[in-house]
Amino acid sequence: MNMTSLINNYPEISIQTEDFDHGVEVNLLEKHNVEDGAVVTFSGRVRNNNLGLKVRGLFLEHYPDMTEKLLAEIIETAKQRWNIGRVKVIHRIGQLAIGEQIVFVGVTSKHRQDAFAANEFIMDFLKVKAPFWKKELTELGESWLEAKTSDKEKAQAWSK
Amino acid sequence: MNMTSLINNYPEISIQTEDFDHGVEVNLLEKHNVEDGAVVTFSGRVRNNNLGLKVRGLFLEHYPDMTEKLLAEIIETAKQRWNIGRVKVIHRIGQLAIGEQIVFVGVTSKHRQDAFAANEFIMDFLKVKAPFWKKELTELGESWLEAKTSDKEKAQAWSK
C-alpha cells in the first residue's frame, strides 16, 4: 500500500456545485508526496458547441450517494490494475456556463505510464458508469444529452 | 488549422531554470479556448529515490537550440497524428531539489482521447529524443543517469 494514501483529510472524490482550482488540486496531489514523480491530470470544460449546435450552457444532475459509490469503485479498480499513488476526482453539478470546468481527474504515480493509463481509465468509466446526466441549453432549446456509443466502446476496450 | 493556435504571445516550448505554476499554465491553455473541452497535463518532479538509492537532487543539462528544435518536431508530429488544439511543453534545467518540478506537458483537444494520446506521445519522445541529460546526486555521490531501455521501447511502440 502506498504511504501517501494514508494521509488524512484528503477526500478522493468531490461532487460539488462550486468551481475548483486546477493548480491547488495538483499541489494537494503532490503535497508530502515525494515518492511519485509523475502526475497526470484530465480536466473537462463546457464547450461552445456540440454536434454543430451552439451551446449556451449545461445543467448537470446526479444521483447522490450512488455517484460517490460508483466513482470509488472505479478508483479502486484503477488502483488494483496500475501502480498509482493518489487519486482525485472532482465533478461539478448544477448550472454551468460556457468555458466552466466540469470535471477533474488527477493521478500520481512513480512511472508516467501508470498515471496516464489510470487517468484515462477513470475518465472512460466515469463517462459510462457514474450516474450524472447533462442537459444542454442550445440555440434550439433545452435537451438531455444522449449517451455516446463511442464512450461505451472506449470503456469496453479496457477489458480487451 | 485550429484557430486557437493562431493566438500570439503563447510560446509552445519553454526551457527554463525557474519554476513554473501548474495552475497558471492550465489557465493559459484554456484562455480564449472554448472549442477544446479537454485538457490533459503531465508533470514530472524530482523523486526522492531511484533504483533504490536515496536521491538528494538533480542537475539538468541540455543542448540549447537543438532542444527547442527537437521538441517543436515532436509537437508537430503529434499535431499531425491527433486532432489537438494547444500544446505547452516546459522543461527545467540546472540544479533541482527533491520534489521540484522538472517537466510539464499540457495538451488541449475537443475529445479527451486525442489529448491523452498526444500528451503521452510527446512525453515518450521527449524522453528519448530531446537533448537533456540528468546528473543525480545520491547518497553514493554524483552520477549521470543512463538511458532506460523501457523508455526506448515506449517510444518505439507508437510506430506499431
Next chain:
Amino acid sequence: MIKVIFFAALREELGCGGTEISATNVNTVAEVKLALGQQNNDWQHYLTNNSLLCAVNHQMVNRDFSVKAGDEVAFFPPVTGG
C-alpha cells in the same frame, strides 16, 4: 414500502422525482415497473423504454433483480457525465 426515484429525462417525462409503492406482491424490478404503470397509466410508455437503467440500493441491476420492502429503486436513462 419501496422507495422509487427517477432522474434526468425520465424524471421530466414522468413529471415526478420519486414516489413509494407497496412491497406487497412486488418481488422484482420488473414488477416495480408494472406496479408503477398500474398506479399511473401515463407512465407506462416511458417506463417500458428499453434503454432505461435501474439501480437498487445504489447498485446497477437488471429487470429480474429481487426487491423487498425498504429498498431504494432508481430508474434513469444512460448516464452522460464527465
Next chain:
Amino acid sequence: MIKVIFFAALREELGCGGTEISATNVNTVAEVKLALGQQNNDWQHYLTNNSLLCAVNHQMVNRDFSVKAGDEVAFFPPVTGG
C-alpha cells in the same frame, strides 16, 4: 573550421565543453572523431564509445554523415530528460 561540442558525461570525461578542428581532410562525422583523437590521445577511448550520439547543426546523424567548414558537430550520450 568545424565547431565541435560535447555534453553531459562525455563533456566531463574529456574535461572539455567544446573545441574547433580544421575542416581540411575532414569530410564525415567519423573523420571528425578521428581528427579529435589525433589531436588528443586521451579522448580516443571516450569518442569510440558505441553508445555516443552525434548531431550536425542540431540534426541527429550517423557516422557517415557529411560535414563541412562552418558546421556545428555535437557528441553526447543517450539523452535522459523528462
